[in-house]
Amino acid sequence: MKFGDFISNFFRKIFGKKKLIKLGIYGPVNAGKSTLANKICKDWIGEEMSSVSKIPHETREIQMKEKVRIKSNKKELDFNIIDTPGIATKIDYEDFMKFKLSEKEAKDRAKEATKGVIEAIKWLENVNCVLVVLDSTENPYNQVNITIIGNLAARNIPVLIVGNKIDLRKSNLKRIENAFPQYKVVGISAEQGKNMEEFYKELFDLVK
Amino acid sequence: MLTLQFVPYNEISNLSSLGRIRKLLNLAKDNKIVLLEGRLNKEEEAELIKTTMEEINANFKGIELAVVNPNEDSRDPFTKLKTAIASALIGNKQGFTIIGPATVIKSIKRDPNKLQLMMQDAKKRKRR
Numbered sequence: 001m002k003f004g005d006f007i008s009n010f011f012r013k014i015f016g017k018k019k020l021i022k023l024g025i026y027g028p029v030n031a032g033k034s035t036l037a038n039k040i041c042k043d044w045i046g047e048e049m050s051s052v053s054k055i056p057h058e059t060r061e062i063q064m065k066e067k068v069r070i071k072s073n074k075k076e077l078d079f080n081i082i083d084t085p086g087i088a089t090k091i092d093y094e095d096f097m098k099f100k101l102s103e104k105e106a107k108d109r110a111k112e113a114t115k116g117v118i119e120a121i122k123w124l125e126n127v128n129c130v131l132v133v134l135d136s137t138e139n140p141y142n143q144v145n146i147t148i149i150g151n152l153a154a155r156n157i158p159v160l161i162v163g164n165k166i167d168l169r170k171s172n173l174k175r176i177e178n179a180f181p182q183y184k185v186v187g188i189s190a191e192q193g194k195n196m197e198e199f200y201k202e203l204f205d206l207v208k
Numbered sequence: 209m210l211t212l213q214f215v216p217y218n219e220i221s222n223l224s225s226l227g228r229i230r231k232l233l234n235l236a237k238d239n240k241i242v243l244l245e246g247r248l249n250k251e252e253e254a255e256l257i258k259t260t261m262e263e264i265n266a267n268f269k270g271i272e273l274a275v276v277n278p279n280e281d282s283r284d285p286f287t288k289l290k291t292a293i294a295s296a297l298i299g300n301k302q303g304f305t306i307i308g309p310a311t312v313i314k315s316i317k318r319d320p321n322k323l324q325l326m327m328q329d330a331k332k333r334k335r336r
Contacts, residue, residue, distance in 0.1 A: 118262065
């Protein structure tokens, strides 16, 4: 341990200062990362942090909410919540035009989305622990999911897999558990606020 | 016409990470589906996605990618040890990787036992 770290740990112990956890929210496009980030912020600070949309790549820049204090089971911790753009291996502006965006708007959105993916990958260096949000109605055996989780494992960053959209009929949490048997998976509906207590409990287990 | 190009592991084993990514991406940008013996490491996979994003333009829409490594998710300690020893001895030669341009491959569907390449329809490919 470096001398600086030792001193800072010493004073933290003396004055009881809580550690600040940089919590990254990662995942593929349209899995509900921003909806979850909003739900967490709404629950604990009463305001949302990101805009959400059915059009893919709505989050094209890193969004951060600092010092969000979360309580679970009589414990409390401070988090910096980092909502990241969805990671993808391809972006076609023509796909955005299906959502009635003009060609210029679609091209601009595609350009920003490519930059967002690059930023999200770069930010892997800056997080202490990560929620990987997957759409539980989709096939989890997707290379983007495998690459994100593999990179987090290679960096020894603790991961909680969040199977979102469990309120939908096609949701299949078991499939996610089978795809990533080494990881804890918690099912929620960020939109409906379903199973959030269990989610916070698992989050605290992850960071303890 | 679709071209499937096989790249044996020894063609990339001596290249730097950047060199490997460049080689694979150049083949994909040349409208070829690449079947690579073995795989990139996890950091290189992320770097491949980053580099792909940097190069997306009106003609190149990105890639479809699938890495198949049968022993990767094994929970059996003996298989894990065997895989680790094999990786240390022969590098990331186990498994295989498929990379293709998104204008040719629409999507790759996979489950534990099969891999399906869904192709873009020929008219759409021609238009691009």
